[in-house]
Amino acid sequence: MAATIIDGKAFAARVRGQVAEHVARLKEVHGLTPGLAVVLVGEDPASQVYVRSKGKQTVEVGMASFEHKLPAETDQETLMALVEQLNSDPSVHGILVQLPLPDHLDEEAVLNAINPAKDVDGFHISNVGLLGTGQKAMVPCTPLGCLMMLREHHGSLSGMDAVVIGRSNIVGKPMAQLLLGDSCTVTIAHSRTKDLPEVVRRADIVVAAVGRPEMVPGDWIKPGASVIDVGINRVPAPEKGDGKTRLVGDCQFDSCAEIAGAITPVPGGVGPMTIACLLANTLTATCRAAGLPEPEGLTA
Amino acid sequence: MAATIIDGKAFAARVRGQVAEHVARLKEVHGLTPGLAVVLVGEDPASQVYVRSKGKQTVEVGMASFEHKLPAETDQETLMALVEQLNSDPSVHGILVQLPLPDHLDEEAVLNAINPAKDVDGFHISNVGLLGTGQKAMVPCTPLGCLMMLREHHGSLSGMDAVVIGRSNIVGKPMAQLLLGDSCTVTIAHSRTKDLPEVVRRADIVVAAVGRPEMVPGDWIKPGASVIDVGINRVPAPEKGDGKTRLVGDCQFDSCAEIAGAITPVPGGVGPMTIACLLANTLTATCRAAGLPEPEGLTA
Numbered sequence: 001m002a003a004t005i006i007d008g009k010a011f012a013a014r015v016r017g018q019v020a021e022h023v024a025r026l027k028e029v030h031g032l033t034p035g036l037a038v039v040l041v042g043e044d045p046a047s048q049v050y051v052r053s054k055g056k057q058t059v060e061v062g063m064a065s066f067e068h069k070l071p072a073e074t075d076q077e078t079l080m081a082l083v084e085q086l087n088s089d090p091s092v093h094g095i096l097v098q099l100p101l102p103d104h105l106d107e108e109a110v111l112n113a114i115n116p117a118k119d120v121d122g123f124h125i126s127n128v129g130l131l132g133t134g135q136k137a138m139v140p141c142t143p144l145g146c147l148m149m150l151r152e153h154h155g156s157l158s159g160m161d162a163v164v165i166g167r168s169n170i171v172g173k174p175m176a177q178l179l180l181g182d183s184c185t186v187t188i189a190h191s192r193t194k195d196l197p198e199v200v201r202r203a204d205i206v207v208a209a210v211g212r213p214e215m216v217p218g219d220w221i222k223p224g225a226s227v228i229d230v231g232i233n234r235v236p237a238p239e240k241g242d243g244k245t246r247l248v249g250d251c252q253f254d255s256c257a258e259i260a261g262a263i264t265p266v267p268g269g270v271g272p273m274t275i276a277c278l279l280a281n282t283l284t285a286t287c288r289a290a291g292l293p294e295p296e297g298l299t300a
Numbered sequence: 301m302a303a304t305i306i307d308g309k310a311f312a313a314r315v316r317g318q319v320a321e322h323v324a325r326l327k328e329v330h331g332l333t334p335g336l337a338v339v340l341v342g343e344d345p346a347s348q349v350y351v352r353s354k355g356k357q358t359v360e361v362g363m364a365s366f367e368h369k370l371p372a373e374t375d376q377e378t379l380m381a382l383v384e385q386l387n388s389d390p391s392v393h394g395i396l397v398q399l400p401l402p403d404h405l406d407e408e409a410v411l412n413a414i415n416p417a418k419d420v421d422g423f424h425i426s427n428v429g430l431l432g433t434g435q436k437a438m439v440p441c442t443p444l445g446c447l448m449m450l451r452e453h454h455g456s457l458s459g460m461d462a463v464v465i466g467r468s469n470i471v472g473k474p475m476a477q478l479l480l481g482d483s484c485t486v487t488i489a490h491s492r493t494k495d496l497p498e499v500v501r502r503a504d505i506v507v508a509a510v511g512r513p514e515m516v517p518g519d520w521i522k523p524g525a526s527v528i529d530v531g532i533n534r535v536p537a538p539e540k541g542d543g544k545t546r547l548v549g550d551c552q553f554d555s556c557a558e559i560a561g562a563i564t565p566v567p568g569g570v571g572p573m574t575i576a577c578l579l580a581n582t583l584t585a586t587c588r589a590a591g592l593p594e595p596e597g598l599t600a
Contacts, residue, residue, distance in 0.1 A: 108435075125429030132432045132477075133425065133469045135408075159492045167480060169433045176488075177432075180467060183492040185499060188476075192459045192483040199485060 003227075003260040006149050012272035015148070015298070016061055019279045022295045023062040026286065034286035035064035036094040036120065036278075037086045041079065041105065042072035047098045054096070054275055061279050066092060072102050079105060080113055087115040093289055094120035094282035117289060120281040122174065131177050131300075136288075138281055139300045143175035145273025146207055146228045147182070147300060153226060153262050158183040163200055165189045165216070165250070166209035171230055175207050178300050196220070208250035218255025227256050227263040230270050303527075303560040306449050312572035315448070315598070316361055319579045322595045323362040326586065334586035335364035336394040336420065336578070337386045341379065341405065342372035347398045354396070357575050363582060366392060372402050379405060380413055387415040393589055394420035394582035417589060420581040422474065431477050431600075436588075438581055439600045443475035445573025446507055446528045447482070447600060453526060453562050458483035463500055465489045465516070465550070466509035471530055475507050478600050496520075508550035518555025527556050527563040530570050 026032045036058045040051045051067065058065035068082060079101075086095045095118045101107050111119075116126040122140035130137035150157060162184035166172035172188065179186045189199050191210075200206055200220040208216050209230035221227060231250030240246065249266030257263050264270055280298040287294045326332045336358045340351045351367065358365035368382060379401075386395045395418045401407050411419075416426040422440035430437035450457060462484040466472035472488060479486045489499050491510075500506055500520040508516050509530035521527060531550030540546065549566030557563050564570055580598040587594045 125426050125433065125435075127429070128432045129425030129428035129430075132428045132473060135425075159494050161494070173432060173480075180473075180488055180490075183490070185487065185489050185493040187485065187487040188480055189485050190480075190483070193485040194459045194461070 003257040004153070004262040005257070006153060006226075006228075006262050006264045006269060008145070008149065008264055008269040009272045011149060011152065012145075012276035015273070015276040015280060016057065018295070018298065019276070019283050020061040022283055022298075026283075026292075027062065030290065030292070032286065032290060033062070033064050033091075034093050034282050035066060035091045036096065036282045037066040037068065037089075037092045039068045039070070039079070039082060039086075039095070039097045041070045041074050041098075042102050044100070047100075051098055054278065057275050057279060058282075063279070063282060064091065074102075074105070076105055076109070079110055083110060083113045087113075087118065092118065093286040094118055094278075096121050096278065118285055120278055120285055122281070123170070128169075128174070131174060131181075134181060137300075138285065139178065139277075140170060140174045141274045141277035141281060142171050142209075142230060142270060143178055144277040144281070144300060145270055146175060146230065147178045148277070148297075149228065149264065149270075149273065150205060150226060151182070156182075157205070160184045160204040161187070161202055162205040162207070163187045163189055163203035164207045164209065165196070165200070166211075166230075168209065171209040172207075175209065179205070179207075181300060206251075210250050212250055213248050214250070214252045216251040216256065218252060218257075218259045221256050221259040223259050224261035225259075227251055227260045228270060229253075229256075229264050229266050232266060232271055303557040304453070304562040305557070306453060306526075306528075306562050306564045306569060308445070308449065308564055308569040309572045311449060311452065312445075312576035315573070315576040315580060316357065318595070318598065319576070319583050320361040322583055322598075326583075326592075327362065330590065330592070332586065332590060333362070333364050333391075334393050334582050335366060335391045336396065336582045337366040337368060337389075337392045339368045339370070339379070339382060339386075339395070339397045341370045341374050341398070342402050344400070347400075351398055354575055354578065357579060358582070361579050363579070364391065374402075374405070376405055376409070379410055383410060383413045387413075387418065392418065393586040394418055394578075396421050396578065418585055420578055420585055422581070423470070428469075428474070431474060431481075434481060437600075438585065439478065439577075440470060440474045441574045441577035441581060442471050442509075442530060442570060443478055444577040444581070444600060445570055446475060446530065447478045448577070448597075449528065449564065449570075449573065450505060450526060451482070456482075457505070460484045460504040461487070461502055462505040462507070463487045463489055463503035464507045464509065465496070465500070466511075466530075468509065471509040472507075475509065479505070479507075481600060506551075510550050512550055513548050514550070514552045516551040516556065518552060518557075518559045521556050521559040523559050524561035525559075527551055527560045528570060529553075529556075529564050529566050532566060532571055 122138040213233040229249035237246040422438040513533040529549035537546040
């Protein structure tokens, strides 16, 4: 195995440490406690785990955490009213509505009701537009985490050939914008791409965000390239016993790690960075709202 | 010369004809006259020519044209008040503020004050965000014109390798979004791209939008590729006499036309399509505002 393993877990811990330092200073110097409100509608078990984990880490870095759990049958009006209330609450600097919402709710409308300045998920169309025109935005957490790891590993990304596999609004498209902002030559590939192996083989940076278990084998990777694996796929693991499962990424880790220069593992790569970036975004939102300089290195 | 010449002038005339038919029907059936307001601040000669040409073509397709010419020393407040007035005027379906604005005015703030539903230039961050998430948007006119010509020539663009040279907010970035929306594999290249000739050589579709006279020679073009030349550059033409000039694109027309399968000339390619798409956008905005079905083939 040749590649440097990019330890997302350790990196995320460092980011949380930096955030905690800034939070301590905000409290001490400005009497200001950043607050993150998380809204969960319904009982989706995975969402409950995420929300619990977010709440715990929010408190650990010294921020205030506000959890709003609503029953699955909550109607649009009630949810919109809650968002409005959080928008106007000065102790709330970041608002996250946990997705997916139950089917009867209009996700788009809810996300776009959030004050863009508090939209720490970066999904509001205003933030998409700001990012898409190279302005200061709230940047979606997962691609922001990927960018931070790439910057940390490479320093400047300027002039590198980057390929993003997947064109989702949550990862692929904002990732492409961020890499373009750092002056990569960016290619966005997807299910209709004609010769994906060949496209991936040209890349100095590969970001895989498709959600297909181990679809990228090592022989697609250019020797020495950096591989950022966003996929988190649960697959059967009969070798661990009947009915057991394990997590894999969108890349075949072993074969990619033999060829790549650097690679993020799954789990322990991109995953932990996502919540760390949520906290970083909440800090950034707090500083912007207070007219204070933004902490360096914690946003795009 | 092998390439099909994509006649933007003729295509634009057809688009205007379609728009005019729709406008006639809107008037007859719904008593509705689409209106386009154009705001010009100052005396920039090129802008004056554009505005005159826009006004003329607006009237020719049967729409109402409202021209607002303000002195160069107009202050931000006055301009914002005019935008507000146009936002709330029901006879105005499209608003265009001619760029560039004089230096003392905040262009960003003015563009983002326009009601996104009337933002026929597609520069409001909400429209950038809508386009960037694959939703219904007002699409910037120049890239929309390029897309229409490519669709007309190729039918489906799905799976084609497209390279956009230039990453401006007005052309390059929205062009990339549109090509991605039509399922091209899209690469965005720019001044920091390492091996631009090689990147361009892989492309089935090349959109050049850099503003550098004749920077793309024919030997960068893959045989049979489609070349869309957005550049309009005025260069000295001593062969026409002392002090004379001529217009050239970002591509070397003769050498590219020998290799390409199709190419847009300069002038007479992308240029005329831009105003035609402005009229198409105004029609689309009118239909959306009235809750009527949008005309087909006139937006992304």
